[in-house]
Amino acid sequence: MPRAQTNNSTLLDARALARALQRMALEIIELAHGTEVLVLVGIQRRGVELAARIAAIIEEKEGVRIPRGAIDITLYRDDLELVGPKPVIGATHLPGDLSGKHVVIVDDVLYTGRTVRAALDELADFGRPRRISLAVLVDRGGRELPIQADVVGETVKVRPGGRVDVRIEELDGRDEVVVVEGP
Amino acid sequence: MTATLEKDLVGLEFLSAEQIRLILDTAEPFKEVSERQIKKVPALRGKTIVNLFFEASTRTRISFEFAEKRLSADTVNVAASGSSVSKGETLVDTAKNLEAMRIDMVVMRHGASGAAQFLGNRIRSNVINAGDGKHEHPTQGLLDMLTIRDKVGRIEGVKVCLVGDIMHSRVARSNLWGLTKLGAEVAVCGPRSLLPRGIEQLGVRAFGRVEEAIEWADVLNVLRLQLERMEKGFIPSLREYYRVFGVTTERLERAPKPLTIMHPGPMNRGVEIDSRVADGPHSVILDQVTNGVAVRMAVLYLLAGGRPELADAAKGGGSE
Amino acid sequence: MTRPLLLRGGRVIDPRRDFDQTADVLVVDGKIAEVGPGLTGPDGADVRDVRGLVVAPGLVDVHVHLREPGNEDEETIATGARAAVAGGFTAVCAMPNTDPVTDNQAAVGFIVRQSVRAGLARVYPIGAVSVGQQGEQLAEFGEMVGAGAVAVSDDGKPVVSGHLMRTALEYARTFEIPVADHCEEPTLAAGGAMHEGLVSTRLGLKGIPAAAEEIMVARDLLLADLTGGHVHLCHMSTRGSVELIRSAKARGVRASAEVTPHHLVLTHAACEGYDTHAKMNPPLREPADVAALREGLKDGTIDCIASDHAPHAYDEKDAAFDDAPFGIVGLETAFAVAHTELVLGKVLTLPELVRRMSTVPAVLFRLPGGTLAAGAVADVCVLDITNPWVVRSAEFQSKSRNTPFADRELVGRAVLTVVAGRVVHEREGRPTR
Numbered sequence: 001m002p003r004a005q006t007n008n009s010t011l012l013d014a015r016a017l018a019r020a021l022q023r024m025a026l027e028i029i030e031l032a033h034g035t036e037v038l039v040l041v042g043i044q045r046r047g048v049e050l051a052a053r054i055a056a057i058i059e060e061k062e063g064v065r066i067p068r069g070a071i072d073i074t075l076y077r078d079d080l081e082l083v084g085p086k087p088v089i090g091a092t093h094l095p096g097d098l099s100g101k102h103v104v105i106v107d108d109v110l111y112t113g114r115t116v117r118a119a120l121d122e123l124a125d126f127g128r129p130r131r132i133s134l135a136v137l138v139d140r141g142g143r144e145l146p147i148q149a150d151v152v153g154e155t156v157k158v159r160p161g162g163r164v165d166v167r168i169e170e171l172d173g174r175d176e177v178v179v180v181e182g183p
Numbered sequence: 184m185t186a187t188l189e190k191d192l193v194g195l196e197f198l199s200a201e202q203i204r205l206i207l208d209t210a211e212p213f214k215e216v217s218e219r220q221i222k223k224v225p226a227l228r229g230k231t232i233v234n235l236f237f238e239a240s241t242r243t244r245i246s247f248e249f250a251e252k253r254l255s256a257d258t259v260n261v262a263a264s265g266s267s268v269s270k271g272e273t274l275v276d277t278a279k280n281l282e283a284m285r286i287d288m289v290v291m292r293h294g295a296s297g298a299a300q301f302l303g304n305r306i307r308s309n310v311i312n313a314g315d316g317k318h319e320h321p322t323q324g325l326l327d328m329l330t331i332r333d334k335v336g337r338i339e340g341v342k343v344c345l346v347g348d349i350m351h352s353r354v355a356r357s358n359l360w361g362l363t364k365l366g367a368e369v370a371v372c373g374p375r376s377l378l379p380r381g382i383e384q385l386g387v388r389a390f391g392r393v394e395e396a397i398e399w400a401d402v403l404n405v406l407r408l409q410l411e412r413m414e415k416g417f418i419p420s421l422r423e424y425y426r427v428f429g430v431t432t433e434r435l436e437r438a439p440k441p442l443t444i445m446h447p448g449p450m451n452r453g454v455e456i457d458s459r460v461a462d463g464p465h466s467v468i469l470d471q472v473t474n475g476v477a478v479r480m481a482v483l484y485l486l487a488g489g490r491p492e493l494a495d496a497a498k499g500g501g502s503e
Numbered sequence: 504m505t506r507p508l509l510l511r512g513g514r515v516i517d518p519r520r521d522f523d524q525t526a527d528v529l530v531v532d533g534k535i536a537e538v539g540p541g542l543t544g545p546d547g548a549d550v551r552d553v554r555g556l557v558v559a560p561g562l563v564d565v566h567v568h569l570r571e572p573g574n575e576d577e578e579t580i581a582t583g584a585r586a587a588v589a590g591g592f593t594a595v596c597a598m599p600n601t602d603p604v605t606d607n608q609a610a611v612g613f614i615v616r617q618s619v620r621a622g623l624a625r626v627y628p629i630g631a632v633s634v635g636q637q638g639e640q641l642a643e644f645g646e647m648v649g650a651g652a653v654a655v656s657d658d659g660k661p662v663v664s665g666h667l668m669r670t671a672l673e674y675a676r677t678f679e680i681p682v683a684d685h686c687e688e689p690t691l692a693a694g695g696a697m698h699e700g701l702v703s704t705r706l707g708l709k710g711i712p713a714a715a716e717e718i719m720v721a722r723d724l725l726l727a728d729l730t731g732g733h734v735h736l737c738h739m740s741t742r743g744s745v746e747l748i749r750s751a752k753a754r755g756v757r758a759s760a761e762v763t764p765h766h767l768v769l770t771h772a773a774c775e776g777y778d779t780h781a782k783m784n785p786p787l788r789e790p791a792d793v794a795a796l797r798e799g800l801k802d803g804t805i806d807c808i809a810s811d812h813a814p815h816a817y818d819e820k821d822a823a824f825d826d827a828p829f830g831i832v833g834l835e836t837a838f839a840v841a842h843t844e845l846v847l848g849k850v851l852t853l854p855e856l857v858r859r860m861s862t863v864p865a866v867l868f869r870l871p872g873g874t875l876a877a878g879a880v881a882d883v884c885v886l887d888i889t890n891p892w893v894v895r896s897a898e899f900q901s902k903s904r905n906t907p908f909a910d911r912e913l914v915g916r917a918v919l920t921v922v923a924g925r926v927v928h929e930r931e932g933r934p935t936r
Contacts, residue, residue, distance in 0.1 A: 088209070091211075125224075273818070274823055274826075294825075295823035296777070296824065297823055297825075356705075380699055380710065385701075
């Protein structure tokens, strides 16, 4: 939908998105030195769907079932006080004790890093993984905390005020990543 | 447009159906928090909450205390006896003192109807009514509704009958408001001397005999009968009450369908309810207790903080 | 020696003589000298132009609580008398539920002296029916009347014992004073904070059923019939009471009844939100009760309006509904409320209202005033019945502010009040010299 004063550009179309996920899956397998202790945890909401897709890709390649979970980080946000009305809290469910596992957090966009910080705090309440890594579909820069992604689908620089909209089939009816530049 | 709540939760009478659903839906994820090993989330970290209980209550206060601590808030309990309140300090002065100490939220139980609203009108802190006189006990009404929704799958069209001393019951009033707003059919049952004037005009049926209620209802919410009702002459004796109005296994066996049994607690076994009924397969009394903590966490979460004018900090590009 | 006073060009209403026309009123030596058109006063007279205003006999309120002795922080006889004249009242009767109770000659005399010292509205003491208002032993009616009491009452409380009420009615006949009863069956009303009905159910407050009043009204009417005494029924609030009074009066029972302005205007809906300014005893009731009281006032079943002025300190009313004391002030709003709702509301004519607020109460309690006939005491009020004003409780002459009418726009206000020929109250702007 055209908007005045903004520019939309498609960063990834459906095919590019699928290829990015393929590559990310391979990188995750390498990062985890195989699938033995690998657990994928998606951040609500789109991270969960992306984690499911990546897990399916890995399962096809390696022939093993990858445990996956979802976390909602709303209650761990550092800006809860400032937000009103209160955001809706999604479901959190994790596959058993995370101690000794290699947890790969999956999210759609990495920006300030605050969401990931909240996710790290929340995971700490569920056990002590051997290692935690981060996989994101898009890294748009603009970090406010010292957080980095280990696996990245696509990098793009977007000014503050701009947005990266990730749309996926399961929730939005189509796959694409669009950059909306601000005024 | 998402529903939002006012500064205080005083009762369910003036909440909209959307607001009530918001609280019930928000309670769901909080149920999961209580199942974790570490039953704590930092959502209300740094908030000070006072539990101001002018009437003794162990279970409601403990439930609120768990809810507050699981949200990482700092809690202080003030019980009426032994505090300055019992020395004649007025409610207004108590309110002003709390405000002067910069308390974030007050959970109050008081013997006078309207006390929660009274306090909420005078202090900036959020006020949550944990029971005011005979007026309302909104978190109890909410947890009762959540329990019904979990057990039956919905609230709309469910036939819920409140049994007991309706006249003096704030639980009954909150249930009545909440359930009717969400489309349940509500009835009350009890001795006529304990049914308040005009209750039918509030959209509620009245049954004079508990057998009629059992015949009609899907859910019975059995209220505690207090000893003082007998002392003040509303009913002749507790024994008679049990014989005529008790929810017994014999009466329930004659029900056309299995009834879900609820009770806000604490129970008078052998007065308003048989032990075998309270402990039986259709009783959800313990679920009510579990749901109570989740509902109270949801209420505290939804009411706390929230300064929308600074919400810009939260905006910007998909996730962060 | 007060200067003679000439009130020129007002609409003079004297219900006692069915007089309602434009005329001048001349006051000399504390008495009404003459009423008629085109009067001239003697030299040095204080001449006031009251064209466009109403000149009526000073209003008389037979039921007020002035709190002195005992609760002078809420009101004193002086501040109460000042509130009275601000409201157009030249005489009030003060109920004896003071602390200590006004149940003896010395206490009655104290009130009379305080009234004289204040020099504003005439304050007539009502003595207690029973010693200490304890409901057991008759107080000394004779001594109290001798000291200036005009009636007896245990108001605040009912006279619970039938035997005591009967005895009081019989004994009071000796002194030709009314026995005023606060009609409330105590076991039915106990613990109640408002009218028992749908609103009390919703608010979770214990209610006072209408029957609690009607039972005692019926009892008092039967006892008045039995004894031939004069019973005066205070602050009637229910339609059942009105019916009982109507049929008793038809049988010739010597009963009189009063109603407050708030019971003629407000219903139990005013208690929504737990507003303690709607908490009084008897409570505000249902629209059907208000309608019946208005009808009763119109047809004379209810004889007069009395305010039941009940001052309370602001922090006492600032409490949870159950804990707040009963009562509201009324002297400074009574006429305005009654005029706005009843006269402008076409329930009563203005002369009918003046009759119910001045002429009749004076007759019932055998007080001077209530008329502008030549030779009568010069207790006069001049009323502005055209300019609206907004009630600002902070500007009250009374020490207390507990009114449900705050910020209401009303029509009807005393702009000049005269007691015994002296101007004791006047409002800026009108009337001009």
